[in-house]
Amino acid sequence: MLIPKNNANLMRTKILIRLAESYLHDKFANADRIPLELRPKEMQPSRCCIYKDRAVLKYRCMAGLGHCPEEEQDELTSLREYGQQALARKTAPKNKLSVIDIACSACVKSQYVITDVCRGCFAQPCRLNCPKEAISIVKGRAHIDPDKCVNCGKCFEVCPYHSVVKIPVPCEEACPVGAISKDEFGKEHIDAEKCISCGRCLASCPFGAVVERSQMIDVMKEIKETNKKVVAMLAPAISGQFPGSLNNLVGALKKFGFSDVIEVAVGADITTQKEAAEFVERMEEGKPFMTTSCCPAYFRAAQVHIPELKPFVSDTKTPMYYTAELVKKETPDCVAVFVGPCLAKRAEAEWDPNVDYVLTFEELGAMLVAAGINVDECEELPLGRVSHIQGRQFPVTGGVAGAVASLVGDKFDIRTEKVDGLTKENIKLLKRYANKGGDNNMLEVMCCEGGCVSGPGCIALSKKAARAVDAYAQSGEPLTPETKIS
Amino acid sequence: MANKVKVRICVGTSCFVMGAAQIQSLEFNAPADIADHIEIVEERCMSLCKDIKRKYRNGPFVFVNDELVEEATYEKVVGKIREQLKKS
Numbered sequence: 001m002l003i004p005k006n007n008a009n010l011m012r013t014k015i016l017i018r019l020a021e022s023y024l025h026d027k028f029a030n031a032d033r034i035p036l037e038l039r040p041k042e043m044q045p046s047r048c049c050i051y052k053d054r055a056v057l058k059y060r061c062m063a064g065l066g067h068c069p070e071e072e073q074d075e076l077t078s079l080r081e082y083g084q085q086a087l088a089r090k091t092a093p094k095n096k097l098s099v100i101d102i103a104c105s106a107c108v109k110s111q112y113v114i115t116d117v118c119r120g121c122f123a124q125p126c127r128l129n130c131p132k133e134a135i136s137i138v139k140g141r142a143h144i145d146p147d148k149c150v151n152c153g154k155c156f157e158v159c160p161y162h163s164v165v166k167i168p169v170p171c172e173e174a175c176p177v178g179a180i181s182k183d184e185f186g187k188e189h190i191d192a193e194k195c196i197s198c199g200r201c202l203a204s205c206p207f208g209a210v211v212e213r214s215q216m217i218d219v220m221k222e223i224k225e226t227n228k229k230v231v232a233m234l235a236p237a238i239s240g241q242f243p244g245s246l247n248n249l250v251g252a253l254k255k256f257g258f259s260d261v262i263e264v265a266v267g268a269d270i271t272t273q274k275e276a277a278e279f280v281e282r283m284e285e286g287k288p289f290m291t292t293s294c295c296p297a298y299f300r301a302a303q304v305h306i307p308e309l310k311p312f313v314s315d316t317k318t319p320m321y322y323t324a325e326l327v328k329k330e331t332p333d334c335v336a337v338f339v340g341p342c343l344a345k346r347a348e349a350e351w352d353p354n355v356d357y358v359l360t361f362e363e364l365g366a367m368l369v370a371a372g373i374n375v376d377e378c379e380e381l382p383l384g385r386v387s388h389i390q391g392r393q394f395p396v397t398g399g400v401a402g403a404v405a406s407l408v409g410d411k412f413d414i415r416t417e418k419v420d421g422l423t424k425e426n427i428k429l430l431k432r433y434a435n436k437g438g439d440n441n442m443l444e445v446m447c448c449e450g451g452c453v454s455g456p457g458c459i460a461l462s463k464k465a466a467r468a469v470d471a472y473a474q475s476g477e478p479l480t481p482e483t484k485i486s
Numbered sequence: 487m488a489n490k491v492k493v494r495i496c497v498g499t500s501c502f503v504m505g506a507a508q509i510q511s512l513e514f515n516a517p518a519d520i521a522d523h524i525e526i527v528e529e530r531c532m533s534l535c536k537d538i539k540r541k542y543r544n545g546p547f548v549f550v551n552d553e554l555v556e557e558a559t560y561e562k563v564v565g566k567i568r569e570q571l572k573k574s
Contacts, residue, residue: 010505017503243497243528252499365503374499374531460507463514 007046008208012060014038016216016363019064019083020370023220028083034061035079052102056208059100063211066093066218069100086217087225092357093213095346097195097202099171099180099188103209106186107169111151114142117163126155126164174204176422176447177305194304198297198422198447199343199456212343216363222335222356223257229331232258232364233323233355235340236265236387237395237452240460240468241361242368244376251378256371260331263383264338267323268294268391268403269479275316275400276407276481279442283412287312288437291419291430292400294318297344297447298422306427308434319394320345324354326385326486339364341395341455344447360457388479395452396466399473401444407481415440421449490525491570493563494549498531501546509548509560520567 018038022031035057039050047053059069061079065086086093114126120140127135127142134148135155142163144155156164171180171188179194180201188209190201202210223230232253234246242249250261271294282290293299293314302309324336337357338345349355368375390406393399401416408414417440419426426445433443448454453465460468495506513526534547534554548558550566 013503013505242499243502243530244499362503365499369500369503376498376530459503461510461514464507464510 008206009203011038011057011208012064013362013366015057015060015064016214016366017369019061020216020220020366023083023217024224024370027087028080031061031079031083056100056103059103060208060211063098063100064214064216066213066215068093068096068098068213069211070098083217087221089218092215092218092349095197095213095343095350096192097190097197097199097210097212097343099190100209100211101187103207104187104205105207105209106182106188108167109146109169109182109186111166111168112144112149112153112156113165113167114144114155114159115163115165116141117161118142118159119161119163121160123160125158125160129154129158170204170206171201171210174200176200176424176427177301196297196300196304196422196447197344197347202343203456212346214363215346215357216359216367219335219337219357219359220367222337226335229259229334230257231260231262231327231331231334231336233262233264233267233320233327233336233338235338235342235345235395235452236263236268236319236392237341237455237458237465237469238263238339238361239392239395239472240453240465241341241458242365242375244378245380246472247380247382248375248378250381250383252368252373252375254381255373255378256367258337259334260327261381261383262323262327262385263387263391264319264323264340265387265391265394266326266385266485267319267321268394269388269483269485270322271316271319271394272390272400272403272407272479273481273483273485275314276404278314278316279404279408279414280411283441289433289441289443290314291443291445292404294394294400295344295445295447295452296342296348298445300344300347301422301427301447302430306430306434309430312434318348319391320348320355321352324352328354341448341452341458343456360455361459362457365459385485387476388483389473389476390479392469392473392476396469397446397449397451398444399451399469400446401442403479404442404444407479414442416442416444419443419445420451422447423449489574490523491520491567491574492525492527492549492551493567494527494529495558496530496532496534496545496547497528498535500535501531504545505559506546506548509546509558509563511560512563517564520564520571523571524567 018034035054039053065082118141132148134145179191253261302313327336335356339359346358349358390403397420398418405414450462454462544556546558548555
């Protein structure tokens, strides 16, 4: 998406940096100053007053410390205390997207509204075309009865004066699976049973009311306060996220205190080999098609929302899984931290015994900024294992399917299709495939449009990141089905 | 208009994380009136963030010709570019 960083998500970055700094500096002794510093008295408030701005910031800080604002027990608990609680916990906070209720503006529910532009015309196409008889003429002007309206948009299409406007609820519109909805007060809530952790609501809310629980503090504590080896597993989308070379970044991470760094592209190579073999096997069994399984948001969507698709989802594990397996085999007692663009990976990590924590690129960036580390000035250090072209291609849409196809070769007539973005339309397409099949036999499904380079945890622009991913892929060696990865 | 406005975007880690990455969208979707009149340069850390008074907090830093834009945003930079174009 080519949207310049906006206030809501820029503030998230600032909060993460402040929290990281607060931990490194004095273990949260002064953390309660963060909302005040970010919203000083002389500043124009963006809500009703600076005090509400600060209250919202406190909740956003809570989430940054890994707490869920919905689980607040006592409003007087200070950020310092929340920080200490974060340091005292033994396991990673559970993945959860939630809404800060005081920040949620309770956007109006009615999706279509008739404005003053309405002339109260004689033709009344809005009223006549409404399938629910929701429109009546009140005081010479059309009016929509919100209880009857089903948001079909017919009136919007037919008004000759363009007097009907569509007022979206951004989070609800962004959620592809209907997991976010209003309570009796008009505030949004996320249904954890339905949520696939894609993060679209978080990225789309103009009030910055949607937050997720960060594991950043937990990772910093493991690095700074334990003797354990903490290994960073960098998702293939890392290319282009931090100016400087990948080897500079390895140097930067070691300077911060990570003991080792591995590319998840190595695991992606393994995924490619296994998925290609699985594809050939399934096709020879006469299955109509197979879909990828590496996108955790899509994987969960298939489990929960498109059950008819389940038999067609690949059983091959994800690049994160294979990478963590390699890491834990080598150093069983290390702390394995996946660093990526993805929020759904946190959910995946919960059932993967080898992955201890998940960070976003943004969180890693906040840690480096707080520690005063500039990546491209760091020593260039080598990576232990070498990934191949195919594994490096994963984060750009078409990359996974292309990688699998390259290893299937002439073993089977593979016809790939990119399902680029888990939109409501694409979910319909997938349902159609599950019920009736389609033209192609290998579907690559990416929840984020454009692939992982457009993930909610990214720093760089997706377009630039995609170029960097491509350039890095082309500098590698090709993978073959026989390449041994260990 | 012979001279292009030089836009130097700091891509040091702190500026990049703080939003310089997003200002790079100027490369792809700059407004039509300025698109052909800018030259975008990725600048390595200019050490402005190491200034104790400024620190990262005032980043990202962008130079539009010789004028420094602090806490730069896409809008701020576009505004400054237009200002510079008017001058020339």
